[in-house]
Amino acid sequence: MTKSNVTPKRSIQASPSALPNDATVLCGRDKSLTHRAVMFAALARGETIIREPLLGADCLSTMSCFRALGIQIEALDARSIRVRSEGFSAFKTPAVDLDCGNSGTTARLISGILAAQPGLKVRLTGDASLSSRPMRRVVDPLRRMGARIEGPEQGNFLPLTIQGQTLQPLAHEVDKASAQVKSALLLAGLFCEGETSVRLPAGSRDHTERMLQRMGANLVSEIHDGMEQVRVRGPFAPPPGRYMIPVDPSSAAFFCVLGLLRKGGTVRLPEVLDNPTRTGFLRVLQRMSSALVLTPDPDQRFVEPVMQITLEGGAALRPTDIEAAEVPTLVDEIPVLAVAAAFAEGPSTFHGLEELRVKESDRLSKTAELLRLAGAEVSVQGDSLRIAGRLKEVQAFTYDAVGDHRLAMAAAIMARRSKKPCCILDSECVGVSFPDFYEMLDSIV
Numbered sequence: 122m123t124k125s126n127v128t129p130k131r132s133i134q135a136s137p138s139a140l141p142n143d144a145t146v147l148c149g150r151d152k153s154l155t156h157r158a159v160m161f162a163a164l165a166r167g168e169t170i171i172r173e174p175l176l177g178a179d180c181l182s183t184m185s186c187f188r189a190l191g192i193q194i195e196a197l198d199a200r201s202i203r204v205r206s207e208g209f210s211a212f213k214t215p216a217v218d219l220d221c222g223n224s225g226t227t228a229r230l231i232s233g234i235l236a237a238q239p240g241l242k243v244r245l246t247g248d249a250s251l252s253s254r255p256m257r258r259v260v261d262p263l264r265r266m267g268a269r270i271e272g273p274e275q276g277n278f279l280p281l282t283i284q285g286q287t288l289q290p291l292a293h294e295v296d297k298a299s300a301q302v303k304s305a306l307l308l309a310g311l312f313c314e315g316e317t318s319v320r321l322p323a324g325s326r327d328h329t330e331r332m333l334q335r336m337g338a339n340l341v342s343e344i345h346d347g348m349e350q351v352r353v354r355g356p357f358a359p360p361p362g363r364y365m366i367p368v369d370p371s372s373a374a375f376f377c378v379l380g381l382l383r384k385g386g387t388v389r390l391p392e393v394l395d396n397p398t399r400t401g402f403l404r405v406l407q408r409m410s411s412a413l414v415l416t417p418d419p420d421q422r423f424v425e426p427v428m429q430i431t432l433e434g435g436a437a438l439r440p441t442d443i444e445a446a447e448v449p450t451l452v453d454e455i456p457v458l459a460v461a462a463a464f465a466e467g468p469s470t471f472h473g474l475e476e477l478r479v480k481e482s483d484r485l486s487k488t489a490e491l492l493r494l495a496g497a498e499v500s501v502q503g504d505s506l507r508i509a510g511r512l513k514e515v516q517a518f519t520y521d522a523v524g525d526h527r528l529a530m531a532a533a534i535m536a537r538r539s540k541k542p543c544c545i546l547d548s549e550c551v552g553v554s555f556p557d558f559y560e561m562l563d564s565i566v
């Protein structure tokens with residue numbers, strides 16, 4: 122698709138105020154948890170209430186897929202939704218394609234669920250970005266359980282046609298630390314008689330496991346020598362429930378980096394999900410700075426623990442390396458961590474970034490492009506990103522976010538360090554995960 126001058130764009134630069142303000146920012150709610158809460162609610166027979174769901178485009182894609190399968194999802198009030206379902210056995214073959222939009226989590230997790238519904242037939246579609254992302258990582262192991270899934274290039278790409286079957290439990294070996302793959306297989310395993318297990322490199326987010334354990338599923342997870350094994354015993358029918366969704370650490374990460382890069386002032390980020398499989402970026406930022414305080418929040422109402430993050434601007438940042446083993450815990454935060462590393466007092470290298478090439482865009486080369494446009498010295502060596510650091514003056518830049526929400530937000534944080542206006546093309550794609558991002562950015566001067 123060619124970009125025209127109607128592509129939404131934004132101009133951002135350093136705040137004109139010499140004095141950074143103190144700000145409390147309630148960032149967007151967690152995308153991964155909202156997807157899963159909607160999915161489990163749709164599988165359960167009865168009524169589930171989800172408080173503070175993220176209503177970003179990705180989660181709306183999950184909701185519209187389940188609506189097409191016959192599930193009622195409606196606003197209960199401004200900050201809650203109600204999901205009513207007759208249970209998975211009442212899913213109806215939809216009259217329309219299930220459009221997963223830009224959302225890999227929707228496409229991959231829903232494949233695991235729907236492949237295991239005998240008699241159901243669906244076709245999954247997505248936007249141009251999602252249609253170019255690899256699906257065989259879930260399709261192949263699901264086929265080994267007996268799934269019937271067809272699609273271009275042996276089922277590697279959307280549109281996928283799924284003909285639901287009775288699946289057989291299986292012990293899976295997966296070579297990537299991917300929560301989407303792990304979750305798709307565990308979800309399929311819920312509908313099998315017996316034990317389904319997934320063995321994979323450790324570190325990927327564990328929300329599916331935590332939610333299933335909380336619901337009473339027979340699920341065990343163990344980590345040995347850098348490998349994780351999760352076993353679930355089916356059949357298990359999720360019960361309806363109540364979920365309250367914390368703030369998304371992946372959204373808070375942009376304001377963490379902004380808070381550290383400002384000349385002063387305090388930024389407070391409350392109600393942030395506190396789960397070590399999601400907060401690797403905080404461990405990296407703690408290596409780079411001491412101006413970061415994490416305070417556990419005893420509030421028990423959320424589906425997982427929460428904390429407050431407090432940051433002070435003005436301190437120098439130390440360079441740091443990111444090892445391949447920690448990447449699964451910060452996989453979505455690499456672009457904004459790279460922005461932070463550009464200002465560090467020396468070189469940083471981020472290793473093990475191959476998965477970034479198959480995200481919503483080729484995030485590895487697009488992150489390097491952003492840094493280069495801003496005037497930073499950066500190189501991509503295989504799957505590593507080497508960032509020289511010591512960036513003083515951010516050059517005015519025009520950056521095309523190519524529809525990738527996390528790139529647009531990383532570019533906005535970089536632009537806030539430039540004395541001249543910087544232009545972000547395709548800026549509104551932030552709505553995929555953080556619809557209020559620019560409004561919140563404007564609240565911090």
Ligand code: S3P
Nearest residue numbers: 153226298299300301302452453
């Ligand atoms: C997600 C898992 C991650 C992450 C994505 C959300 C999830 O993808 O990048 O934004 O909710 O399970 P992978 O499992 O492909 O690493």
